Amino acid sequence: MKQLRQPGASPEVQSWHLHKREEVMGTVVTLDTYGEGTKPPREVHVRAARARAVLQRADAVFSTWKEHSPLNQFRRGEITRDEVLPEIREVLQACERAKFISDGYFDPWALPGGVDPTGYVKGWAAQRAAEMLYGPGVGGAVVNAAGDIATCGSPAPGRPFQLGVADPSDRRRIACVVEISGAIATSGTSERGNHLVNPKSGQWEARAASASVTGPDLGLADALATALAVAGEEGLAFVEATPAYEGLVIGYDGSWHATPGFPFHPLGNPSGRAHHQPAEANHEH
Amino acid sequence: MKRAGIVAVTSMVGFAGVLSFHAKAAPLGFGVRVVAPGAGQTGPTTTTAPSPATSAPSAASSQARTATGAAVNYNYGVLSVSATVQGTKLTNVTIASIDDAGNFRSESIDQQAVPVLEQEALQAQSANIQGVSGASYTSAGFEDSLQSALTQLGFR
Numbered sequence: 001m002k003q004l005r006q007p008g009a010s011p012e013v014q015s016w017h018l019h020k021r022e023e024v025m026g027t028v029v030t031l032d033t034y035g036e037g038t039k040p041p042r043e044v045h046v047r048a049a050r051a052r053a054v055l056q057r058a059d060a061v062f063s064t065w066k067e068h069s070p071l072n073q074f075r076r077g078e079i080t081r082d083e084v085l086p087e088i089r090e091v092l093q094a095c096e097r098a099k100f101i102s103d104g105y106f107d108p109w110a111l112p113g114g115v116d117p118t119g120y121v122k123g124w125a126a127q128r129a130a131e132m133l134y135g136p137g138v139g140g141a142v143v144n145a146a147g148d149i150a151t152c153g154s155p156a157p158g159r160p161f162q163l164g165v166a167d168p169s170d171r172r173r174i175a176c177v178v179e180i181s182g183a184i185a186t187s188g189t190s191e192r193g194n195h196l197v198n199p200k201s202g203q204w205e206a207r208a209a210s211a212s213v214t215g216p217d218l219g220l221a222d223a224l225a226t227a228l229a230v231a232g233e234e235g236l237a238f239v240e241a242t243p244a245y246e247g248l249v250i251g252y253d254g255s256w257h258a259t260p261g262f263p264f265h266p267l268g269n270p271s272g273r274a275h276h277q278p279a280e281a282n283h284e285h
Numbered sequence: 286m287k288r289a290g291i292v293a294v295t296s297m298v299g300f301a302g303v304l305s306f307h308a309k310a311a312p313l314g315f316g317v318r319v320v321a322p323g324a325g326q327t328g329p330t331t332t333t334a335p336s337p338a339t340s341a342p343s344a345a346s347s348q349a350r351t352a353t354g355a356a357v358n359y360n361y362g363v364l365s366v367s368a369t370v371q372g373t374k375l376t377n378v379t380i381a382s383i384d385d386a387g388n389f390r391s392e393s394i395d396q397q398a399v400p401v402l403e404q405e406a407l408q409a410q411s412a413n414i415q416g417v418s419g420a421s422y423t424s425a426g427f428e429d430s431l432q433s434a435l436t437q438l439g440f441r
Contacts, residue, residue: 032415147419155415166419174417186419212418 014038020048024055025122027146033133034140034155041137051129058125061087064116075114095120098223103238105227110199123185123222126150148185150218162265168210168250177265183218185225187211198230207232208249214263215245233257353381354434368434
């Protein structure tokens, strides 16, 4: 049995973990809150309910499946960009920024069927939900939207969140473990089939089996991970040029490329994955 | 060890489960947390907080015991999970049944995501992680049923 308690965490200190989930945006979003004490303070339950409401509202506003969603009204031209809800305006502006940062590899305007900011919205909503969860009495909060994860705080004092990155060639395995304060998004073709469009060619294609981006905001990380999966290794340049964001690309041939600051866990990976030790990752730039 | 209090467990409809845990929880993948022995701990420990859930048999037995969790809805069908524990260690997790009613989208998910989740649950137990980036889908139904199986085994 491996050591389950982190060194330094006093066994006398009580801690709680509150786990909730929300079926929303076509997937399941989990919300986890950590803190010290015997049980979560009442306000934590209130904040969890508000965080779930954040996700529900994002789904209602930005759904491309619900015919009468505010986003679809805008896509059909029934309302102009000046008339849209403030959050739609905010998301569209953020998407423009992400398009610029990613050299056009993230481009919601190039998708078939009209502007579709879905690639940004899921991360954006999860980020807002995590920030809603995090507050007085809470040590750490994690919102996991189908593998795109926003964190605030830490799971225990002095201990960062440790998150696995799924191995694109065998999703039964974890390719590596990262240690982050912030967010991580992973995009790739293995989990959901070839679902990425290269905005530059209009073709369904992705040059990386999997691309992960870490950074302070899950919305931008999500957009950049999508762009990086399409762009492949060369996309690490635009991630590297974005302050506080780091990227990892796993190729179809199993090769690894990462920006120098990618937050690999110093001890690497679960047992049996020695060949994927971060030390062997091909650091570029 | 038995310091986790399960406030509410499986829901057949929807995913309304609420799990509340205390210290010494060994994380499983996808937010599942199952209490396992802390390093160096031997024998039963005192329960430090009142648990709304009923108490369960001792997990100190070294015999392998298996239980199948409740059938729960997941995104594309119904599944149930079988868990085996030996002493205080979770040794195996399998899908006991899965019915996706022929849902096309579900088939590919079943083939990929379900084995993923089995492994993730075991891997994460030792990796001590709070989530996996780049994997998704059946996790909620899976964790509900797994929690239900583990509760039956008194492995909490």
